[in-house]
Amino acid sequence: MDRWSRTHEALRRAALELFTEDGYDAASTARIAERAGVSEMTLFRHFPSKDALLLADPFDPLMAEAVRARPAEEPPMRALAEGIRRAWAGIDADSARDLRIRLRIIAEASSLHGALERNSGETIAALAGALAKRGAAAAPARAAATAMVSGLSVALLEWARSERSSLDDALGRALDVLGGG
Known part of the structure; x- marks a missing residue:
């Protein structure tokens, strides 16, 4: 390093x-x-x-690449859900624990309410760009990416506030819904 x-x-x-x-x-x-x-x-x-110490997201490039790699005939929301599922499958226990801590701090700090949403532009752009490379038109790609990021933000904040489920379970349930599963 x-x-x-x-x-x-x-x-x-x-x-x-x-x-x-x-x-x-x-x-x-x-x-x-x-x-x-x-x-x-x-x-x-x-x-x-x-x-930015909490909100910097190292996962954007990994998720975008996984979405680009999805089958061309797959609908955009399904490609997003399955690409993101694949990208997050490699998250180790230390990274998941760190993410839970960061998200819990975000959820509990009143000055950070809405911070994930305000900071999601780069993630939305990366995912919409991945869909565009798969052939989706710009506006529908951005709409799909925005919906996906919004839904994942809700699921991740709920996961961070509780100790009831693993990251895999929380993401899996959200991605099943968001991807139409």
Whole structure:
């Protein structure tokens, strides 16, 4: 892992620790940077805002590639659901635990209400682009991607608030509904 990646990960970990200990609103970017052993300016070189420490989504390229790889004759919503299901199948236990923590913080911080929705533009664009590469027209591709991301956001936030189900179960149920299964 190179220096940039180590610093990036240290900042993310420090943020999660402080958000968990003190709450999102009480944890300042200065304290996060200090805990990670870097300057606040360095934090903002890696993350454009405090909420980006929680909202940065490494899964977009994986999901888009999996959607592009779906059979050409598959309807768009089914291609999205099955592509996303395949992309998320490889999520390990540590990543799932980290995701649950991040989403729980988002769900509990009043200043972050609506943050997933406001931050979903890149995910929607990646998924709509994948559908377009499969031959879908731009407007229907964007509508399908928006519906999928909205539905998954609801399912993921509900999963994060409870300990009742695994990520696979929560995503599976949502993707079955969203994909018409």
